[in-house]
Amino acid sequence: MWDAELDVVIAGAGGCGLIAALAAAEKGLEVAVFEKTEFILGNTAASAGMIPAAGTRFQKEKGIFETAEEMAEDILKKNHYESDSELTLALCQESARLIEWMVDSLGIELSLVEEFSYPGQRNRRMHAPKSRSGLELIKKLRMEVSNRDNIYLTLKSELTDVIIENGKVSGVEVDTSHGKQKIKAEKVILATNGFGANKDLVNKYIPEIADALYFGYEANTGEAIKIGEKIGAALDCLTAYQGHSAVDEAHGILVTWGTIMMGGFMVNKEGQRFGDEAQGYSEFAKEILLQPDKHGYIIFDEDIYDQLLSIEDFKNIAEMNGFKSAETVVELAEKLKIDGEALINTMEEFELATERGKDAFGRKHFPKKLTGKLYGIRVVPALFHTQGGLKINTHAQVLNNNNEVIENLYAGGGAAVGVSGKNSYGYMSGNGLLAALGFGKIAGDHAAKTIQERVENK
Structure with missing residues (x-):
């Protein structure tokens, strides 16, 4: 047989x-x-x-x-x-x-x-x-x-x-x-x-x-x-399941969560944070689904950007001009097409939280203060695998x-x-x-x- x-x-x-x-x-x-x-x-x-x-x-x-x-x-x-x-x-x-x-x-x-x-x-x-x-x-x-x-x-x-x-x-x-x-x-x-x-x-x-x-x-x-x-x-x-909170949908590439764990944060299109990003990219995905248009924006600085270029996917996004960069918060908000005034307030609140080591969302992971040129990218949540x-x-x-x-x-x-x-x-x-x-x-x-x-x- x-x-x-x-x-x-x-x-x-x-x-x-x-x-x-x-x-x-x-x-x-x-x-x-x-x-x-x-x-x-x-x-x-x-x-x-x-x-x-x-x-x-x-x-x-x-x-x-x-x-x-x-x-x-x-x-x-x-x-x-x-x-x-x-x-x-x-x-x-x-x-x-x-x-x-x-x-x-x-x-x-x-x-x-x-x-x-x-x-x-x-x-x-x-x-x-x-x-x-x-x-x-x-x-x-x-x-x-x-x-x-x-x-x-x-x-x-x-x-x-x-x-x-x-x-x-x-x-x-x-x-x-x-x-x-x-x-x-x-x-x-x-x-x-x-x-x-x-x-x-x-x-x-x-x-x-x-x-x-x-x-x-x-x-x-x-x-x-x-x-x-x-x-x-x-x-x-x-x-x-494993969710993910940071897919660059425009290029079909995963944005490393290192952007967050090295000191960045995420906002919605209204320029406001909406949770503790450092809790984990899997569970944070469903939080993004509750935001306007079901997407978010990761904000980080040049120091983080330079260190993450060793990761191939991150480098590929950079080479395709997937990241927006600016010298000021207002300019970055304009390039990302999000609320600039709100982003300024969010940035100030995040700086204070970094100094205190905690914020209103319960985040306690603040490895550095964001300085110098700023970077941002629009991301969408995803189901990665069960x-x-x-x-x-x-x-x-x-x-x-x-x-x-x-x-x-x-x-x-x-x-x-x-x-x-x-x-x-x-x-x-x-x-x-x-x-x-x-x-x-x-x-x-x-x-x-x-x-x-x-x-x-x-």
Whole structure:
């Protein structure tokens, strides 16, 4: 009944799927990755490529000695302790191994991001490629996959179903250009991301962000959920998502939240601030949706501008003249077409708040006073990706509604539940990419280990 037999079959060729494939193939297994589109992209490619990790040698070189437990506590505090504590800790414990494996075994150049910290992170723990680009990560992973003779990557091939025999997953059905194929597999890993591009599911589970721009990968339509429900898999935290508050809609590029975390602020078209921007770009997105015309304007200075030019997306916006600049507040307001008098008052209030270290919105993060030439850019809020999905254990094995393992089935990234709890406020920067790459590595390693143990015990 089988058209082919393999050790591991993976659905989805984004960051999660490629990492899982490389981890399993490293142990000598035969691995197939099926990607339903004709591209190797996904949400990892659209990200800033920043992976949080605790206890890496890159942190230690900078005098930062952080434990996985401290990182997990930060994540849990941010999501109001809504994510599974064991799963959260397991991911944090994997994080340093993941980073150093990517550098040492895959040859991907990563370094500690020192320019700024993100909301809720007690230490600098982001690790990223030099370009600060997720596209660079995907290109590097794709190259590594192409160098492995035991990884078969097939595009325009969609995994549509998993086959259950005797209560265990034994294979998959795949729609290919040559028709339907049944493939026997000892282990199956679902890495198809979430459901951000499925308008019906977004309206059903996260209606508060349904009117925002969708800024994730168009192929993220919830296949893992559909497959999982069919075989009785449990679902968890489907109301969680990563929003973003700073998309340059004119150029289709993400504006780094470093503009805020390094000392900037946001106003609406009336020149007024409307909340604590430093709380996090995910939860702040819905605040922007409540503003006139559903957009905002980030205001920052030349010092911040110069430091952020090291980030590729930011540099690209600058080269396309996406940022407006001026020597005075009034001139900047004119260029941004917002209320100048109100912006002057807002600027004065923000300066006083910077001196006091707090403001009326509860913001306490004021790293510097804005000086010199000013910069501004119009931004819109967006849904970046969903954070809920198939329920998994600390080995990334999928669980059923009785909290039992569905044997031979794994999930990671947006296909699985993440560590962001149940709401937008639970998202901490890097949660999505860490869950993709981290659970991809955990799934690939565990699948390989259990296959090897079975062979050895024969």
